[in-house]
Amino acid sequence: MTVRQTLQTCALLCLGVGCSPREPGTPEVTGAGWIDVTATLDPARTPVYEGDAPLKFDFLKDMRKGDRLTLSVYALGAHSGTHIDAPMHFVANGASIDQVALAPLIGPARVIDIPDSVRAIDTGERNRHDWRGATRVLFRTRSTLRGWMDSSAFHRDFTYVAPDAAQLLADAGVVLVGVDYISAEQFGAPAPRTHQILLGRGIPIVEGLDLRPVPAGDYDLVVLPLKVRGHEAAPARAIVRKRT
Numbered sequence: 001m002t003v004r005q006t007l008q009t010c011a012l013l014c015l016g017v018g019c020s021p022r023e024p025g026t027p028e029v030t031g032a033g034w035i036d037v038t039a040t041l042d043p044a045r046t047p048v049y050e051g052d053a054p055l056k057f058d059f060l061k062d063m064r065k066g067d068r069l070t071l072s073v074y075a076l077g078a079h080s081g082t083h084i085d086a087p088m089h090f091v092a093n094g095a096s097i098d099q100v101a102l103a104p105l106i107g108p109a110r111v112i113d114i115p116d117s118v119r120a121i122d123t124g125e126r127n128r129h130d131w132r133g134a135t136r137v138l139f140r141t142r143s144t145l146r147g148w149m150d151s152s153a154f155h156r157d158f159t160y161v162a163p164d165a166a167q168l169l170a171d172a173g174v175v176l177v178g179v180d181y182i183s184a185e186q187f188g189a190p191a192p193r194t195h196q197i198l199l200g201r202g203i204p205i206v207e208g209l210d211l212r213p214v215p216a217g218d219y220d221l222v223v224l225p226l227k228v229r230g231h232e233a234a235p236a237r238a239i240v241r242k243r244t
Contacts, residue, residue, distance in 0.1 A: 094232075098227045112137060160183065163193035170197055180208070
């Protein structure tokens with residue numbers, strides 16, 4: 001087949017697919033109703049975990065300064081802003097971020113409000129909330145209430161998921177856990193047990209969500225990381241839509 005014939009065939013196939021009737025009852029995919037819960041990356045406002053790489057954004061070329069185009073360069077850590085931890089982060093020979101399946105990253109999720117006074121989401125705190133039956137759980141904590149994902153200061157007293165609650169979630173079949181600060185682990189914990197428990201069961205952890213636009217409730221979730229080969233984490237874009 002010549003190049004011209006190949007292009008003509010592809011064009012016909014595309015026209016056929018584009019004009020094919022939609023299955024009855026299949027909703028059209030649009031942006032309606034989706035809410036962005038991604039923290040904006042900004043070197044002046046994005047918090048960086050103590051000891052992690054700072055964010056540095058620069059313009060190699062800038063039309064505002066007379067250049068013919070605008071061209072940027074970004075330098076940041078894999079755990080910057082809203083990001084996903086893959087098993088490789090704390091599991092020897094664990095899957096890297098490019099190997100994380102799509103299935104846990106797309107689907108129903110429950111946003112759970114945790115009071116400002118609560119520092120540890122342990123089994124006791126977890127059982128004060130309606131979480132059973134949820135396959136994906138996003139914790140909305142004091143970080144959301146205080147706007148900490150939009151503040152450059154790093155706060156050590158963020159709310160974390162305690163190991164016993166992590167174990168409970170894993171045993172219940174939860175496939176994804178999300179938090180609204182840049183770590184799910186207690187700051188200064190003697191061992192990263194929460195990460196080890198969840199990632200050891202192949203459960204990706206979404207950290208650094210900005211849940212200010214959404215109250216507690218059930219949502220559809222899509223959160224997709226940059227596909228970086230062979231590394232333990234990557235920034236992600238997260239959106240939710242209220243389930244009806």
